[in-house]
Structure formats: structure tokens, C-alpha cells
Amino acid sequence: MKRVARTLTAIFTLGWALLLAAADMDYGLAPEQIAPDTWVLTGRSEDFSTQNGGNIVNTAFVVTSAGVLVIDSGPSRAYGEQLRRAIARVTDKPVVMVVDTHHHPDHFLGNQAFPKETLAALPGTIHGIHTEGGNLNENMYRLTGDWMAGTEPVAPARQLAAGPLQLGDHRFELLALDGHTEADLAILDRQTGVLFAGDLVFNNRAPTTPHARLDAWNAALAKLEALPFTRLVPGHGPVSTDGAPIRQTRAWLAWLDETLRQSAEEGLDMTEVLALPLPAGFRRLAVSEAEYRRSVGQLYPAYEQRALARDGKAAR
């Protein structure tokens, strides 16, 4: 009997060991140097899934003489920890600041892996993490599963404002914009000419719009386009050497705006708008079909209300 019990215990332990080994999930983060002192970790142009663990986002870091600036911490605690190890393979300088460009889950849920005093963001982003972080985190568990183990939302305490930011030998320009969310931070490194655009810019991947205001987003894109950058790091999709991703993002948003406005004006039901075909030029973009449908769900009710209100006489 004792032997049976011991065998069972051994099998049980082995089973758990195997499970835990499988749960130690590796994002395979490989920083790529795109400019002096500057590395980017490019995510996949996909939806969140249990395969990619939420690694659909670009994160980046800049090694200054005063320490490392991290731009976005990734979709999970595990990502944040692996990002820290990836940075340590490049430099022995400490991380002095981690900036969350906005409050979407794939950009800030790695915050836990970094010292709390290094975390910083725009006030609107901090507010967004406080009010929506819990729900966004839960949703990521649902979409990506075990990769999220132990992840909790952590809001930065340090508030950033528009203007110059000197870190050692690098002078950064912080741009407090909005339109993709209530608060979108873009960062221009004056030393290298690299522009970190956050999710104001998508490249060959359809933009997401859960908190979007399209007019403000367009205004933000115009400001970014006027900046003297030589490298553009979008929030999603490959790094670019010119402003093409800005124009692509603007074209998608303009088409979306016009499609929804016209559909509402023509009296289309939301199910009919969902069934509209995408123009061939946009079908090339990764996850364009899925993002279009999500955007209709998020944005169409407001267009509908405007179209109905125009002739809506509250006769009684």
C-alpha cells in the first residue's frame, strides 16, 4: 500500500513539474537595434490569442548615460519580466523610467516587473489604468490565458506633461496627444531622430478604436507628421523610416469615418454595416476584417444617433 501511495505521489509531483515547466512561457523577446542606444521589440501583427500571449505590441528602450528609458511594458507580468532580462542582456545600466504611452492593456500590464518609482504616464493614462485597469486585465486573462499568471494592473504615480525631458545624454520631447484614447503620449528622441508614436500610428495592421475619437486622432497625426523624425516606431507593426504609416493610419480612419457616416445617413442597420466589404487596399492590412467589425460595434451607435437626431422631432 505504501509503495502504491509513493508511486502515486511521484506521478503527481512529476505531473505538476511538467505543467509548471509548460507554464513558464517564453515570449522569445529579441531586441533589435534601430538607432544608436535604441532597441525595439516588435510584436506580431495579430489579435490577442493563447498562442501569442498578448505579444502583439511594440515596446522599446533607450540606453542613456543616466540609465534606461523603457517605452511601454507589454501585455503581462511575464512579458515585463522578460523585457527586463532582455534589457539586462544589452546594458548593465538600471531602468530609470518606464513610460506607458496609453492605458491599453498590451502597453502597461508589464508594469509590475519594474520598480514602482520608475513608472510614469500622462494623467489621463493614469486615470484610465485606475478606472479600467481591472476590467482590461480580466479581459486579457480571458483572451490569452496562462500567459497572464500573476498579472495585476499597476498605475504609475509619476505624472508626465508635454515638453522636453532630459535623461543623461538624451533630450526627449514629450507630446501629450489624444484621439486613440483620452491620453496618448508620443516621444521624439532629439538625439537620434526616433519617434515613438504609441498607438496613434499603426503600420500594416488595422488600427483599434475602443476609446477612439477620430477627429482628435486626425489632429494628433498631423502633429506627428510635422515632426523631424528619421525613424518611426508605431504601436503595432514594423518600424518605418518615413511617414507612410502615419498616412496609412489616417487613410483608414478617414475611410472608417466616412463609411459609418454615410451608412447612418442611408439608414443602414448595424448588421448591414458589419456586412459591408472592405476596400481592396485595406484588406491587405493585418486583422483588418476583425478590426473593422470591432470598430463598427464601438463607433456606429454614435453615428446612428446623429443621423436619427437630425430629423428627430420629439412630437408627442
Next chain:
Amino acid sequence: MKLLHALAAGAFAAVCTLAHPASPAPQADPLESPRWGDMRREFFPAKARVRFDSRVKVTAPLTAENALNVPVSVDAGELSDVREVVVFADFNPIVKIVRFEPTGAHPALGFRIKLQQSSPVRAAVRTGDGSWHVGGTWVNTAGGGCTLPSAGSASPEWQKRLGEVSSRVWARKEGGERIRLRVIHPEDTGLAAGVPAFFIQDLRLTDEAGQPLMHIEGFEPLSENPVFTVDIPAARAAAGYRVSGRDNNGNTISAAIEK
């Protein structure tokens, strides 16, 4: 081992026999929902003729972006002599969503619903011969749509605008007209703690002479500030329309729909 196999095979055979009695096999649910048996018993008399029918079109997104506002269109235009349509979602805590009688309008309706979890959304259409035709589609959702309080219940704004109707009429390329209307109403399900059920129960759409076009009986899962799409065939198009109705607290809704 052989004995085990024999036992398993025996048990399997017994289960299969129980599951398929000798009487004529009922049509299999094309949506393969384990709740279909319950739905069959709940919505139709035992002797009613009920068949799955691809002519009943239920259109909804495969994945709903917002569980509080899932767009659904039902179109039974391929069937003749449609008397009533009942729309329900197998896995919703409140299964019944809306029932409508196209008394002059095209036998179709566009609306929005709240879903608590992924579920088939079905429309059962009763035709003049008394038989029921059932169509449907699966909608996947993150859920939570029915147990959340409405945005309206947290804001005093709706009290001033309760029952307010905004609407518009379009000429359709196919002929006839389309009416879209939105009613300000919180549409609370009663499943959110401390927020009682409060929803539109009855809406009647008529032409300006009062001739009936569509009767809509609403239930809790209709979305907050519901939006409806109704198509009017050319023969019944009118210079103007009216909508009237009430909610479960007796508040009345009444508005002219002008072009």
C-alpha cells in the same frame, strides 16, 4: 481488458437506445445547443409543428464587440403569411428577447440585445398554417450584458427624456420605405443588484391613419435606448407614421414619425 470493452460497448448501446426512442427522430438542432430541448418545450406546445428552416435569416456578428449592445436582424421575408416571430437566446438568463407581429410591415426587424454569455440567438416564425420555422446563429461574447446596470440607471438624464423617440424615414432602393427609431429607455433587466426590471413592453407602429404595421412586444434583454429598423412595403408606404406604446411601469410612449 476485453471485459472492460464489452462493458463500455454495452453501456454505450444502452445510452444510445435511451437517447433515440423508436418514434420519428426529431430534426437535429443545426446549432447543436444542449439547451434546444428546453427551448422546444418552453416556446412551443408539444404537438406544434416545429422545424429548422434556413429561410428564417438571423444576422448577428459571430463575435459581439459589446455584450450590452449586440446587433441582430431577423428576416423572414422568404416565408409567406408570417403571423408572429419570437426571438430568444438559449443561454441568456432571460431567454425571451422580443416578439413581433408584422401586421403590414415586411416580416423583418433589426434591434439590439444584451447577452450574458455566448449563445445561439434564434427566431421562431409562425406562419398562417400554424407551423413554426426556426432559424438562428451563434454569437460569441465576453458576457456580462444582462447583470450590469444600465448607464441610464446611474444618471438622472433619462428621467427627463424617458420615452423620447428619435426617428427617420428613408425611401428604399428596392421600393417601399425604411423606418429607424430610437427610444430613450434604460431597459434594466432586474438582474443587477438593487435595480428593478424596467423595460419597454409594447410598441405599435401604424401609418398616420392608425392602420397597424408592426406590433413589437419587448422583454428585458433588449438593449438600453433600443434602436429598431422596420421596412415598409411600397403598398403600405404612407405620408407619415406613428409609434405608441408603454413600458412595464405604465409610462407611455407616443411620437409622430415624420419624413
